[in-house]
Amino acid sequence: MNLHSKLQANAANILVIVVASLLVFHLSIQAEPYLAIKNNLKCVSCHVNPIGGGLRNDFGKKYGQNILPSKANQFDSATMAKLTQYLSIGADARFNANLQKNEAQTNNTSKGFAVDSAQLYLHFMIPNTGLSFYFDEQVAPGSAINREAFVMYNFAENSALNSNYIKAGKLYIPYGLRIEDDSAFIRQATGMNFDNSDSGIEYGINLKQTSINLYITNGTSQATNNDDNLLYGARIEQLFSQFRIGASAALNDSTQATKLFNIFAGVQFGNVGLLGEVDYLTIEAANTSTKQDINQLVSLLELNYQWRKGWNFKLTAEYFDPDSNVDENEQTRYSFISEYTPLSNMQLRLGLRVKQDIPQVPEQNYDVIFLQSHFYF
């Protein structure tokens, strides 16, 4: 079979799988630090993007096909995803069924089905150069939105800059634990989530048990930079035999300067994994009345228990203090989620969340039950 025929055959197979999978319920593992902690691996072990999320590499695909699910399919998804030796693709698609009720007196209930998100990934490598192009496009719901588009250069393994990389373009910012849930306080309050990529440059240092990321970006999320100021930051993570610890810091020296700092950690005891993050955020002169800084405290603690192959139970407790100078304004959120991966490339999640805010904001006091299906490839 020549290259052209092989390409066509692979593309046809992949298209069938993607379309078929989009027709059923699904929910996915976009980036799940608990899996990295459980296996004592770095994000780059499973993802093309060294800081995690998005397209999975060969190992990540094999893990999602063979190790994660209760029952593994026979096909080799890693091979299927490689259109050629240097061009690979991937996808994530999430479909949700939600029932939510808040404490407002009217319009307090919502229920229904929704395509939560669908992404397509593309990774193109220039042979024998270390140079590659990575593309992450959200194609649903609504019009397409680019989430990441960057060029990355990986230094040769035996060079002085062994396995380091540099990337430039639109990218996720390396910050804290890259959990899948963008609505978690640690991702929402910091704005460091999958919906908030930024344009800039990142340099990554990959040592055996250590990852270090340094970056400069616009600091304006997806918008064009509107001033002379930039966002500067760093993230470091150190792995040990059964646990890991890390820290991140970011400074956006804009008209209203913001500072972000966190520490995070993860530990695994048999089938039980525990991970946590604490963030301390400062927004300069943000108090419109006193012109004082506003300091915020955010935390997440997550427990994962693998009951049996293909089954994971997740319990999270979150805390958010939006202004440490103000009493009785704290918010909490608790979640219980059961994750079932019956087959390769498909995960189902059933979850219950309880969000609590001050009584004056009844819309932000709510309970939600959701069923998600996630197709991943």
Next chain:
Amino acid sequence: MKVPLWFVVLLLLLSGCNAGSGEGLDEQGRPLEEITMPPENNVIQATLPSIQQHVFTPLCSTCHGGVNPAAGQNLSTLEHSIASLINVDSSNTLFKRVLPGSALESYLYLKVTGDSRAGARMPLGQPALDDESITAIRAWIDAGALLPQNNANMAKISRINTTIAKIEPITEAENYNEAFSQLEDFWPAQYVLTSTFWFNKAMSFDYLTSNQILVHSYQSNAAFAQPILVADEHISLHSINSHSLQINVSGLANNISKLTIQLNDGSISTLTSQNGQQLDGDNDGIEGGAFHYEFTF
């Protein structure tokens, strides 16, 4: 090392606390003593402060606020909302987040109504806004996305909409086409330009006259086109409402390539808001300064 599961669960449960009681706070979670503005009406109005109070602060600012607002769009305070929304490009390059005067061309409105061109409906993962809120947002934008009169932001022109109409020569001949072709040789068609200027605040147009507005035309057939001042009698003004002004320029020949309109020239006359604030015509953040508009044919 074995750690009992109950111990880990206990740690987990202890890690969270109860939400605040809200005692002594307003509905934005701020201490009551900080509040300097009178509370808004409980029913949402088609004004930015009301939309801020009922929608942006309690719902949107959860993500669009804080140290790193989602999509770089901060809706946590009135000032941030003004800076983040009005005439700011959206992630879909076809739309502004808020285009004063046109909700249907505003990404914000498309977002809260679930229009497929705007991606996921907002508020994300929460019940859709009630009809009253959506209606208020639409009405506010359609009315020109006005700022509160007492707001510290400068009075500015937020949008200009221009149309051109062709005025045919008048003839009483029965064979209209024949008469028209003959007339056109020595009496070419003329054009009327109509520009509507939207202001972000209610303005005082009462004493504005056509001779306080400088209109220049440029002829396309001239090698180095020199501006020609359009006479007053060809300029007419029409105040549509307190924050939009229509300027009609008639008698324009068909060889004009460009037209410029200058408002707020300090040496002639200045435009002021109804609160007496001068128009920031040159957009430098300081009251005053001429506003130049250029239309190319």
